[in-house]
Amino acid sequence: MIEEEDATNYDFDILDDTKFWPEEVVPVETIGKMTLNRLMDNFFAEEEQSAFDPSSLVPGIDFTNDPVLQGRIFAYRDTKLYRQNSANINDIPVNRPINERNQNTRNSYQKHPIDTDPVHFHKNSLQENTPREASEEEGGFGHYPEKVEGHKSSEVPSDSFEDYFSQPRMFWNSLTTVEQKDLLETLTFHLQKVKSKSVREQNVNMWVNVDKDMATALAENLGVEPPTGSHVPVTESSEAISLANTQPSAFTKKVAVLIGNDFNDEEVEKTLSALKEEGAFVHIVSDQLGEVKGTNGTALQVTDTFLTTHPTLFDSLYVVGGISKNQQKFDDQVQEFINMQYKYFKPIGIATTGAKYLAKQDQEKLVGVVLAEGNSGFEEEFVAAVVKGRFWERQ
Amino acid sequence: MANEKDDRYEQEPMDHKDAQLEVERKKNTGGDRHLTDDNGVKVSNTETTLRAGKRGPLVYEDVHFYRKQTAFNRERIPEKYYTSGTNRSLSGI
Structure with a gap:
């Protein structure tokens, strides 16, 4: 946030929305939190019809003279008027405010409230001039009385608008x-x-x-x-x-577990719980839906198949391998996943049962590939690789 | 400068339908053509909006901006991909 009296103290113009405010110059301040807490039920009702609009203001917020914002004040509403073919955009449930609404407007299609008032204008005597305006003290919206100077003009607000580079x-x-x-x-x-x-x-x-x-x-x-x-x-x-300066984490990273039957129950369970503990999303990927079973009978539900997913959709791989009805095809798919994940610098964990997918001479020199064979610290090492995210050294 | 790639205007109509459409075909660029509004009035500035002072808010009377924007706001947007039913995943695009 910038104080009004500091508005012109920067080498960028705060009215120019093509410029960023470097965090070192204007530190980030948290002013609120928006939580996305559910998915929609009906895509059209809740997403296509939702109308986001910078001109929906509440008291205490007002527009700056940023010329792009000024244009958007008009553009968003105008777009919605066309798409909904009605002025009653805010009668649609997803757009309807929680607050009580009392208006004198009556027209346009898709009008939902059936207004029963005897009058619908301001001022009126028949309803004692209600709904009445609220003063700013009573919580009515008022614009900030910003000083405006000069002639009507199409000139750019300041020379720095033309500093493009x-x-x-x-x-x-x-x-x-x-x-x-x-x-x-x-x-x-x-x-x-x-x-x-x-x-x-x-x-x-x-x-x-x-x-x-x-x-x-x-x-x-x-x-x-x-x-x-x-x-x-x-x-x-x-x-x-630079994204390189953000705190790396395994939280919400997607890990594909490439797995068939006859896996080592204990080893896989340990690795999966280590990943889940760090908040990673684990997807069980095989050639068919249904269950895959370990040698000791542990069953895992397959969530994705080689046909329905793709290596680029994952942040990391855990290659377990295993027995499949069509072994050659299964092995080819696993190999394809490994090759592509490696190409995109992503971490790969190889279970003891998955070692056959890497040529012996490669096992030593591959960067960001963590092997479980003879490695008591495998889980921590693999999770650390998932946290790191990318192994650019492969370039 | 004439658009050399676009040679439709030099071609003979292929058939009756094409001859009918030919009447509607129109070029806006090239030669010494000037930008106009939808009344054919030449436009002196299509890059910046009209404001109440150089650093002031947009004024409602900037009809060139207003009309340009209303046309832009009426572009057709193809509906986004989505899945329905039990999956209820987020839209694809």
Whole structure:
């Protein structure tokens, strides 16, 4: 949050919503908490018809003069008017407020309340001028009397609105090498689809403002001339920008357990409970739905099959292996999962029964692959690998 | 500059239907064409909104913004994927 008197004390304009407020400059403050606590029952009734709108304000909140926000005040409601084909958007249960509503509006389709009042205008004598307005002291909404100066104008609010590259340069400076490489790949992915060589070249000459080396590498990937010029002279960075600086955790990470029959009951149970203890979501993946059984009779319900899921949907693998009716196909699928997870730098745990999926010579040198064979600390090591998330050293 | 790839305008109509549609075909770009509003009035600024002072709020009389926005707000959005029944998972997109 920024105090009103500090509004112009930053090198970015707080009215410019294309700029971020670096956390080191304006520290994050928690002002509330929104809890997502259930899934919807009817997709159309509860999601498609829900109308989020920045102009739904409560007393104490008002708009800034951010030109994009100002446009959105109109745009969201207007979009909903079209999609619901009615002005009674807030009569739809998902949008209906908990508060009592007393209004003089009566028209438009999908009107739900059947208003029985003898009058529906303000002011009226027949109902003693009710519903009456509430003063701000009584809790009525009032706009903040912000001072407005100058002529009607279409000029940008300040010169810094046209500083397009200082913050992107700062963003680039703040990334780790892995993240920079990933961003270059993302740009390459999108721009390699662009048919016009001229547009590809213009993009390279735009990105050179952010980083010369990156734009030069991009030019090579796109088959265009290397850029002329160089990036803007910004050396600042912000730690909060890099995801590498977030606290890693296994909480809510998805782990696919690739498993068939005749697994080692004790070993698998220990690993699964170690994962669940850290809040990881464990999916039992096999070639058929139903149960898979351990040699001592422990039964696990299969939640996903090789056909219905995909390696990229998981944060990690726990390869148990086992016996299947179609062993060759089962083994091929396990191998495919391992290869793809490894390619995307994700941690892999290999149970004693899964060792056959890795060639002996690979077992030693693979990074982020934790083997249970002869390893009494397997569970902790594997959970630590899941917490870490990615093993960029594989690059 | 003429759009060299778009040669429909130089082609002979293929058939009667195509000849009928040809009447409706229209180009907005190229040559010395200027941007206009829906009354054909030339627009001097389509990039920034009109505000009560350079740093002030948007004014309602910015009809160019208003009309552009109403057209934009009426785009058709394909319905999102979703699953129903016992699964009740979150929508796909």
